[in-house]
Amino acid sequence: MIEDLLLGVFAGTAAISAVAMLVARHPMRVAIALITCMLALAGIYALLGVHVIAIFQVLIYVGAVMVFIVYVIMLIDVRDSAYARRYSWMLVPGIVVAVALAAVIADAMWRGAAAPAGPAGATYGVQAFSEAFLNEYWLYFELVSVLLVAAVVAAISVVKLGIGRRG
């Protein structure tokens, strides 16, 4: 009972902060709304019993990605023309297309066959996850490390490109 209540609270928080992202003017407020949404999603994952994903959601998304974005917002002067005028001319068509898209996806999901249920209430701690990850999916683990190295090299080369062009 208390779990259902908490699930509703977290789902409501996520939905409200997603809407707040669309109406907030300052990018820092958008970032704070996104952090709230991600933390609510981490709570939902923890309630579902997928503890390892809840931890990674907080560590990777909130701890690394959003801190990075907040840092960049502080670096950049945000009060330019995009600050004065929030929305582009795509406002009405964008909302119409998004509502249609959500309706089509929801309709397809509700008409499709129900997903087969597995062992009810299965929880995923670090042990089950890391056994599957390092026994069956070790190749993907290695590929991910290559991907991260490539991303670091690409980021450095982009920054060097900017320095070279300036001077």
Place this chain on the structure above:
Amino acid sequence: MDKTQLLVALGIALFAAGFVGVVIRRNALVMLMCMELMLNGVSLALVCFAQRMGATDGIVLVFLVFVVGAAEIAIAIPILLLLARTRLTLDVEAYADLKG
């Protein structure tokens, strides 16, 4: 309403909200954050189905999606910084000449 149905509906709503944000906002940084919102909505649906089916594979896949999302941000932010340095604005309408 079933718990899985509620969460999948939330995932669809988050995806749609992120899509609206990417299309209607003018600030490139805000558009990037809305793309993250879309990714979060999709991974919520993926976690829901993986947990319902009792599939550890799905959980591993979600972790890989997280890592790819982090790499995407690590590339996208330097590009945005470069754009902001050269044109001194993050307004995407200032970059309309990029289209062919």
